[in-house]
Amino acid sequence: MVSELDGLPDHSQSGPRPSEFELLYAQYVGFVWRALRTLGVPERALDDAAQEVFIVVHRGLSGFRGESQLRTWLYGIVRNVAYKQARRVRRKDRAEPIDEQITSPEPTPGEHAEEAQAADFVQRFALGLPEKKREIFLLALVEQFSIPEVAEMTGVPLNTAYTRLRAVRAEFRAALLRHRGAHDSTG
Amino acid sequence: MTRLDDELDADEALILGQARRGLGPTNTDEQRLLQNLRVQIALGPSGQLSEAPKSPWPWRIAGTLGVIGAVALSGGLGYQKGLKAGIAQQNQARLLANALPVGSALPAQPNPELTVPAAPERVSPSIAKSLPAPSAARARSEASAPSAAPSAAPAPAALGLDEEVRQLRRVERAIRESNPRLALVLLAELKREIPKGQLLEERCAAGILADCQLGADAAVARARAFVEKHAGSAYTTRVIEICGLESKRNSLPPGTDRPR
Numbered sequence: 001m002v003s004e005l006d007g008l009p010d011h012s013q014s015g016p017r018p019s020e021f022e023l024l025y026a027q028y029v030g031f032v033w034r035a036l037r038t039l040g041v042p043e044r045a046l047d048d049a050a051q052e053v054f055i056v057v058h059r060g061l062s063g064f065r066g067e068s069q070l071r072t073w074l075y076g077i078v079r080n081v082a083y084k085q086a087r088r089v090r091r092k093d094r095a096e097p098i099d100e101q102i103t104s105p106e107p108t109p110g111e112h113a114e115e116a117q118a119a120d121f122v123q124r125f126a127l128g129l130p131e132k133k134r135e136i137f138l139l140a141l142v143e144q145f146s147i148p149e150v151a152e153m154t155g156v157p158l159n160t161a162y163t164r165l166r167a168v169r170a171e172f173r174a175a176l177l178r179h180r181g182a183h184d185s186t187g
Numbered sequence: 188m189t190r191l192d193d194e195l196d197a198d199e200a201l202i203l204g205q206a207r208r209g210l211g212p213t214n215t216d217e218q219r220l221l222q223n224l225r226v227q228i229a230l231g232p233s234g235q236l237s238e239a240p241k242s243p244w245p246w247r248i249a250g251t252l253g254v255i256g257a258v259a260l261s262g263g264l265g266y267q268k269g270l271k272a273g274i275a276q277q278n279q280a281r282l283l284a285n286a287l288p289v290g291s292a293l294p295a296q297p298n299p300e301l302t303v304p305a306a307p308e309r310v311s312p313s314i315a316k317s318l319p320a321p322s323a324a325r326a327r328s329e330a331s332a333p334s335a336a337p338s339a340a341p342a343p344a345a346l347g348l349d350e351e352v353r354q355l356r357r358v359e360r361a362i363r364e365s366n367p368r369l370a371l372v373l374l375a376e377l378k379r380e381i382p383k384g385q386l387l388e389e390r391c392a393a394g395i396l397a398d399c400q401l402g403a404d405a406a407v408a409r410a411r412a413f414v415e416k417h418a419g420s421a422y423t424t425r426v427i428e429i430c431g432l433e434s435k436r437n438s439l440p441p442g443t444d445r446p447r
Contacts (some may be wrong), residue, residue, distance in 0.1 A: 021228075025221060033212040047220060050212075054224050112209075118202045119209025141203055142210070169199075176198060 021058050024070075029054075031143060032078055038126045038138045039082035042089055049085045053077050075153045079135070125175050129168065132156075136164040141172065225364065226373075229357035351377065351384040358393045367397035392422035399430035406430060 032053050033046065041049045056077050122142065126134050132154075139150040140161075151161040212220070354377040361370035374394050377384070384390065395413055398406030410430035414423055426432065 022221070025224070029217055029220065030211040033216065034207065034210040037210050047216075047223070050220055051223055051227065054220070055227055058224070058228055115205045115209035117209075118205035121202065122206035123210065141199075142207055144203075172199065176202065180198070 021061055024057070024061065025054060028074060032074070034142060035075070035078045035138055036082050036085075037123060038142060039079065039134065040086040040127055041082050042085075045085050045089060049081050052081050056081075071149075072153045075139075083131075121176075121179055125172060129171070133164055133168045133171075136161065137168045137172065140165050141169070222369070225360065225366075226357060226369070229360040347381055348385050351381050351386050354380070355386060355389055355393065358390075358397075362393060362396050362400065365400060367400035370394075370397040370400075388417060388420060389422070392417075392420065392426060395426055396422075396429050399426075407432070 032050055036046055036049045126137055129137060135154050139145045139153055147161050151158045358370050358373045361373060395406055395410050407430055410426050410432055413426055
């Protein structure tokens with residue numbers, strides 16, 4: 001996983017040094033945000049969901065020293081919060097189609113437009129997967145964790161993780177081909 | 188087939204990399220979320236949040252430690268020591284002053300709502316009674332406080348103090364993190380919710396400190412007035428330092444330079 005510590009606010013000139021929690025926040029906020037989106041939390045509920053995740057993390061942070069243990073625990077919280085939020089939204093907007101849960105990318109110039117379109121495609125693909133495959137897709141393909149790491153984080157046997165990855169990767173390739181084909185024919 | 192697979196792999200990697208950036212939070216998202224978290228954490232556990240996943244016992248212990256960590260984070264070392272010593276919550280409010288750092292000066296308007304309260308209001312009887320071993324300066328100022336109220340305070344008043352302390356912790360954290368604008372917003376909220384609290388001196392001092400961090404001219408005059416009226420206050424040294432009243436330091440009564 002790519003470290004995001006570079007995005008940490010600079011407290012070197014004035015004010016207090018960042019706390020352990022704020023360091024962890026800077027390192028994992030991207031992962032948490034992407035995971036919540038990929039696991040089905042609608043845009044309008046993202047802030048609340050991310051806040052809930054980090055509050056729970058803050059309450060239980062002490063005692064974690066190993067990166068692996070912390071990451072697995074953090075992902076467990078993300079997953080709980082995401083599915084709870086998704087259930088809450090489903091109850092509230094039972095008839096809302098997936099298309100309306102995803103904010104279509106605003107037209108932005110150049111590189112950002114491509115990123116927004118790719119995010120839109122990946123998010124739609126993920127939301128069309130069953131939960132177990134969606135987790136594998138998120139952790140192995142989007143977040144680039146190794147399969148042993150994914151198996152640990154999701155609590156499934158290693159062979160099961162490999163099997164699911166093969167299946168989800170084949171589905172992703174097929175979806176990507178269709179996407180490119182449609183894009184080429186319209187472009 | 189192999190060639191197609193290779194192309195697809197490269198294509199996969201490209202779109203996944205783009206998606207990874209596109210799905211992430213913007214800088215604005217990150218800052219907004221962090222700001223909200225700081226307020227939430229300063230508030231303390233609400234009991235309405237999602238529980239952590241079922242975890243083995245070391246993690247449950249970690250969760251308990253986390254609550255202690257949260258208190259330490261939101262209140263600084265002063266709180267942690269206070270907790271360890273079993274000091275009452277009212278005393279923690281007194282310790283707020285010792286955790287306030289010198290903040291950065293930013294241009295802004297002073298906060299006209301926060302005025303210096305009269306000396307007799309500065310220590311509530313119930314709080315004064317619970318203070319451990321006051322310093323000489325504090326003892327002098329407490330001697331001039333109104334006579335003590337009955338020790339069995341009514342429950343609504345106790346709840347009000349509890350909430351007032353909690354909200355002051357949020358204010359203190361904002362000041363400690365050199366975020367005086369947030370501190371002033373929180374103080375205004377506190378004034379609206381608990382207009383006649385028991386920690387008026389603390390509110391006044393925090394308002395002055397926030398204004399001084401903002402670099403407001405009028406704040407210095409209010410800081411001087413505060414120091415004159417509350418020479419024995421635990422906040423006096425902080426006010427002098429943050430508001431740049433160096434010349435006043437020498438005119439303070441003996442024993443008030445570093446109140447504890």
